[in-house]
Amino acid sequence: MKLKKISNISVDCVVFGYDTLTKSLNVLLIKRYLESKTEADILVDDYVLTGYHVCENETLDDAATRVLKELTGLTNLYKKQFKAFGDPDRLMNEKDLIWIKHEQFNLRTITIAYYFLLKTEEVALEENKYQAKWFPIRNLPDLGFDHEKIILEAHEDLKTKCLHEPIIFELLPDKFTINEVQDLYQSILGIEIDNRNFRRKLIKKKYIIALDEKQIGISKKPAQLYMFSKDVYEKIFEKNYLIHI
Amino acid sequence: MKLKKISNISVDCVVFGYDTLTKSLNVLLIKRYLESKTEADILVDDYVLTGYHVCENETLDDAATRVLKELTGLTNLYKKQFKAFGDPDRLMNEKDLIWIKHEQFNLRTITIAYYFLLKTEEVALEENKYQAKWFPIRNLPDLGFDHEKIILEAHEDLKTKCLHEPIIFELLPDKFTINEVQDLYQSILGIEIDNRNFRRKLIKKKYIIALDEKQIGISKKPAQLYMFSKDVYEKIFEKNYLIHI
DNA sequence: GCAAAAGTGTTTGTCGTACACCCATGG
DNA sequence: CCATGGGTGTACGACAAACACTTTTGC
Numbered sequence: 001m002k003l004k005k006i007s008n009i010s011v012d013c014v015v016f017g018y019d020t021l022t023k024s025l026n027v028l029l030i031k032r033y034l035e036s037k038t039e040a041d042i043l044v045d046d047y048v049l050t051g052y053h054v055c056e057n058e059t060l061d062d063a064a065t066r067v068l069k070e071l072t073g074l075t076n077l078y079k080k081q082f083k084a085f086g087d088p089d090r091l092m093n094e095k096d097l098i099w100i101k102h103e104q105f106n107l108r109t110i111t112i113a114y115y116f117l118l119k120t121e122e123v124a125l126e127e128n129k130y131q132a133k134w135f136p137i138r139n140l141p142d143l144g145f146d147h148e149k150i151i152l153e154a155h156e157d158l159k160t161k162c163l164h165e166p167i168i169f170e171l172l173p174d175k176f177t178i179n180e181v182q183d184l185y186q187s188i189l190g191i192e193i194d195n196r197n198f199r200r201k202l203i204k205k206k207y208i209i210a211l212d213e214k215q216i217g218i219s220k221k222p223a224q225l226y227m228f229s230k231d232v233y234e235k236i237f238e239k240n241y242l243i244h245i
Numbered sequence: 246m247k248l249k250k251i252s253n254i255s256v257d258c259v260v261f262g263y264d265t266l267t268k269s270l271n272v273l274l275i276k277r278y279l280e281s282k283t284e285a286d287i288l289v290d291d292y293v294l295t296g297y298h299v300c301e302n303e304t305l306d307d308a309a310t311r312v313l314k315e316l317t318g319l320t321n322l323y324k325k326q327f328k329a330f331g332d333p334d335r336l337m338n339e340k341d342l343i344w345i346k347h348e349q350f351n352l353r354t355i356t357i358a359y360y361f362l363l364k365t366e367e368v369a370l371e372e373n374k375y376q377a378k379w380f381p382i383r384n385l386p387d388l389g390f391d392h393e394k395i396i397l398e399a400h401e402d403l404k405t406k407c408l409h410e411p412i413i414f415e416l417l418p419d420k421f422t423i424n425e426v427q428d429l430y431q432s433i434l435g436i437e438i439d440n441r442n443f444r445r446k447l448i449k450k451k452y453i454i455a456l457d458e459k460q461i462g463i464s465k466k467p468a469q470l471y472m473f474s475k476d477v478y479e480k481i482f483e484k485n486y487l488i489h490i
Numbered sequence: 491g492c493a494a495a496a497g498t499g500t501t502t503g504t505c506g507t508a509c510a511c512c513c514a515t516g517g
Numbered sequence: 518c519c520a521t522g523g524g525t526g527t528a529c530g531a532c533a534a535a536c537a538c539t540t541t542t543g544c
Contacts, residue, residue, distance in 0.1 A: 006253065009331070009355055056353060060331040084329045084357045086254070086305040108301060110254055112329045112355075160409075179496075196498075197534065204532095220494050221542040424523075441525070442507065449505095465521050466515045 003055035008106040011064045012051035012085075012113050012147070014154040015072070017120035017134060018171035018187065020180055024136045025171075025187040026120055027151055030071070031131035032144050034102055044095045046142040049150060050130065051111060064114040071130060078117040078170040082157045083150075086110030090146040099144065115154040117170035138190075155188075162188055166207070169228040175211060177223040178202055207232040248300035253351040256309045257296035257330075257358050257392070259399040260317070262365035262379060263416035263432065265425055269381050270416075270432040271365055272396055275316070276376035277389050279347055289340045291387040294395060295375065296356060309359040316377060318369075323362040323415040327402045328395075331355030335391040344389065360399040362415035383435075400433075407433055411452070414473040420456060422468035423447055452477040 015028035029047035036043055050071045054063040060081065069075050088108060091100060100107060125132055135141055137155055140148065162168050168184055169176075182198050185191075202208055207229045215222035260273035274292035281288055295316045299308040305326065314320050333353060336345060345352065370377055380386055382400060385393065407413050413429055414421075427443050430436075447453055452474045460467035 006353065008251065009254065054331065054355075057333050059333065060329060060355070081329065083326065084305060086299065086357070088302050088304065108251065110299075110305070110357075112331070164405075164409075177496090194534075194536085195496090196536080199497075200499095201533085218495090219543055221496050221540080223496060422523085439507075439509085440523090441509085444524075445526095446506085463522095464516055466513075466523050468523060 003057055005053035005055050007053065008109045009054045010051050010109055010111040011054060011060060011067055012049045012111045012150060013064055013068050013071075014049060014113065014115040014151050015068065016115060016117050016137075016154075016158065016171065017123065018117075018184055019120040019134075020172065020176075020183075023183045023187055024120075025184075026134040026136055027140065028071070028123065028132055029135055029141070029143070031133070032099060033131075034099065043098050044144070046095065046144050047133070047135070047140075047147075048144040049147045050132070053105070054112070060112050064112075064116075068116055071128075071132060072118075072123045074118065074122060078167060079114055080116075080157070080161075081112060081114050083153055084110060084112050085146060085150060087146070096145055111150075113150050113154065115158065117167060119171065119173060137187075159189055166228060166230075166233055175213065175225040175227055177215065177225060179223060206236060248302055250298035250300050252298065253354045254299045255296050255354055255356045256299060256305060256312055257294045257356045257395060258309055258313050258316075259294060259358065259360040259396050260313065261360060261362050261382075261399070261403065261416065262368065263362075263429055264365040264379075265417065265421075265428075268428045268432055269365075270429075271379040271381055272385065273316070273368065273377055274380055274386070274388070276378070277344060278376075279344065288343050289389070291340065291389050292378070292380070292385075292392075293389040294392045295377070298350070299357070305357050309357075309361075313361055316373075316375060317363075317367075319363065319367060323412060324359055325361075325402070325406075326357060326359050328398055329355060329357050330391060330395060332391070341390055356395075358395050358399065360403065362403075362412060364416065364418060382432075404434055411473060411475075411478055420458065420470040420472055422460065422470060424468060451481060 017026045017028060018024070019026060028050070030050050032044055032046050032048045033042075034044040035041065050067055052063070052067045052070075054060060058066070061079070064079060064081070065075060068077065068079075091097075091107060091109060120134055123132075125134070137151075140151065143151070158167075162185070168181060168188075171184055172180060178199050179195070181202060182193055182195060186193055203210075209227050209229050209232075211225045211227055213225045215225060262271045262273060263269070264271060273295070275295050277289055277291050277293045278287075279289040280286065295312055297308070297312045297315075299305060303311070306324070309324060309326070310320060313322065313324075336342075336352060336354065365379055368377075370379070382396075385396065388396070403412075407430070413426060413433075416429055417425060423444050424440070426447060427438055427440060430443075431438055448455075454472050454474050454477075456470045456472055458470045460470065
């Protein structure tokens, strides 16, 4: 199956990965590197989001899915199209122009930005052909194009969304502890939460189900494990507008 | 200023207008009409959203603003880019193909969809050159392209957003009554709200300010008028994450 | 037995909800 | 004086917030 790419439309993927151990919300970035012909100068050396042109016969969602599979090998991840970026000058700083000349793509490209949610450890980065690397959301490297802006807007959207929809569980293993959920909220929102109140609130939810299991291999008191039941959640929230204006 | 249009990228605008008198949430649509050469047959006769190609030198936001000004003469309206639509077959039903042949644009066009909020009576529709017309959100006519889908998604986004951000006031006159706000919520969400509880909740907000004015020209008890203070709202909500997971 | 993290309870105030009648006005 | 829509009050239960110590475990 050979697909013709559309020269001025791309998708870019902000891949959020949460690392339960280090309690770090990370973004997966790929290396952008170019030397001059004599190899005397480094022309471009920074990071960018993974992305690619949309092809003639695929939907935007399919393009994003394809790009992510190409980078990580993973499919069936939580995915959200959150914004289109199309300023005429979005690819116009010095390094971007060098890169575009080298890669030959359209100066006026608009990109449909997606974010994906997964666990950092799901991705095997050794020998990744794009030199992909995780960076903490609050400690990003130099970024090419308008990708810093894209990441920040994705993060804002994630902040809002995680308060209204149960998407945090996409960032956690199937079996998790209450404190892991709290740590994750704190990482995303950049705030401190009272542990006692948080516990009570979370355990009360019918869709948070205590398992007959505790953590193993932990050198301290092992914590109770819970799971999230999507089924229960969807039954409860069928038509549940809560008008908290 | 002559701008070259990009043949495969457009913006489409869902214009929501609220009519305080009839308590109707409306969408502004333009006529799509085409007869056969002999004028014997009506080939296309339905409605579509207003939209146009994005030009080479403008941002997506500017394109949407331009399109809206062209249709309504208005600027400085609340505007939100809410989603990009780009399925390969989004313009592929029978009437769309006839229309596209006639209008000569790219079969694989992706569109960045915006919605705008205003008061129905702000727009003068007499002699509108696009034969624009208001339709109640729950009683839409036959729509071309994928525009019904776009409108429904805009409405969903509006439903969510109006519960978390003070955007309802964009749909109301500067001076409004409590019952007008309630009617509007009910129109958007399609639900009934208890008047006593709603009043109390709304009046308690510091950014809802009672004026020294009542309705005039009303043939019944005139209601107290209020205004929304954006200043006060923004001061209060500087960093107000409320974790109601 | 100690370090580390898990887990637990109470109080106070606020808020959501359910519910039915009186009031002010213009005609 | 009446029809219409505006406006009001209370009680109950649920939830949010503030706050500090005990328990369990592996080592």
